[in-house]
Amino acid sequence: MPLNYESIFIDLKTEQNDVLHLKRIYQKDKEGSELQNLPSILLIHGSVENGRIFYSVNGKGFGSYLAENGFDVFVADLRGKGESKPNISSKSNFGQTEYILEDLPTFANKVREIKGHFPAYWAAHSWGGVMIPPFMLRFPQVAEAAKKMVFFGSKRRIRTKGVEKILKIDFVWNFLGKISSKTLGYMPTTKFGFGSDDESSGFIKESNKWIYEDKWICKDGFDYQSSFQNLKQKNGYFPPTLHIAAAKDTILGNPNDVKLLKEEIDNQSDELWLLSKSNQNLHDYDHNNMLTHKDAINDHFPKILEWLK
Template sequence: MTNQESLFLSQGEHQLHLRHIWQKKGGTPIFMLHGAIENGLIFYTKKGKGLACYLAEQGFDVYVADLRGRGESTPRIDEHAVHGQFEAITEDIPLFINYIFKVTQQKINLVAHSWGGVLLASTLARFPIITQRVRSKTCFGTKRMVTVKSLEKMFKVNIVWNNLAPKLAKKKGFLDAKKHGIGSDNETAQSLADSVAWVKKSDWHDTTDGFDYSQAAKSVDWPPTWHFTGSKDKVLGHASDVNIFIQESNPKAKFTLLSKSSGNMQNYDHINILTHPNANVDHYPQLVKWLKSH
């Protein structure tokens, strides 16, 4: 059975939640970052399920973040929250990584789901010195732009995310994604606007200060990187869009499409790539072997 504790890091008036999960002390550290309209619970349950708990059982020292206002971080996102991606990229993620490095005195394996992988890559492109504290990077269903064309994409991205969600956010002051049943956590109006700008075919430039991430990425000494996505992930982490992001961030990254035709037990989608019971005996052991090789 794994041990769990909640840690809180101060960032201005924010208390950022970091869930620490371990079985033995002194293991190689792992930092896990969730995507948009979700929180750290995509990686763990308090009863010991999920990738974070699985990795802890394999001897890793795991830390799962809740970005500001999400999960158990406080204050919760409401109409007064004005932060966006800029604060996550330039303040929160560096704080988490530097804290973990300070307490463990070891290089860190980074693991992200969906949009969390874009935010992590943005932080490393912007502050390449942080890569000196990183051992590897693994992403599940991570894309920046959604370029695929389908009815599902038109509904989920064009209609809901790019048009309906900003209207809901403008009306209430933030995107109450939980109430509307479109996510497991909420987004500020600013972070929603930031992601909408990037999801459309666009340059990888910061919407706050114009920083050119795509140019900066070319000179980063990227850590060994592995991108997974599932064959049933037709919109939010489509294989073609994952590969577009690989090309604009780290072209040397490894890519794996999980599907029955490739010998996997499931055709995974955007969420069950991390939550399906078969993951523990399907792709998680491959990941552990790879992580231990670094």
């Protein structure tokens, strides 16, 4: 059946007149009517990118694949990213705290408005998978509605060492990020030649703290590490999560750092997969092409689909 790609715009009612974009991808029947009772999944992108990491209008990508296989797919563009407006600039007075406490709840509520319930499944790429766990802790009613989650190349702390880490993280993300935030009011990553979207100064500051510090604390003082420990002690519910790492993802989602995030959440039902030739995958994938490679649809996507179902 043909896929329908629908853009949904949500007014955040902020001083900057921020409008969020949510792409919905789903099947219609032969008469053109929406198929009913399809399970919902909300996809969250990472830093210096937007929701297009998950789909293309010609039917490619993980989001399109899920829709072809019976999911009602919702792909978020976080504030200032993709088709959300306005684009990030020196006027962007938000960071990852606002993404966690305002954007993600708004997207989840929009899915509930459309489907009658919060998203049944979640998926994320890179830093998107770092923001979802704190969001779930702050909004337990959304966590309780979620059956499973999949994180691609998601890491919080970067403990990998080497020249690449010094260049990409210490120099570009940390040093240039701080300098550009002070001089320009934001980080124009697209002008620096990497990523499809810029980042706000608030996001640069907050994400750097989480990358370098062992403590996992929000700027409002909420301690996520302690909250996960308390949740485990009380036998509370957290959605089973599949953490996916790629063999050639050497710094942005190094398998060891992905494992660190899994251990930090410390959910017994979580799993960690490594996409590599040694694990019978077709390729040693990297940070982005684990989602965009043309062979993914016949390689690991079917296995992920089976895990979700």
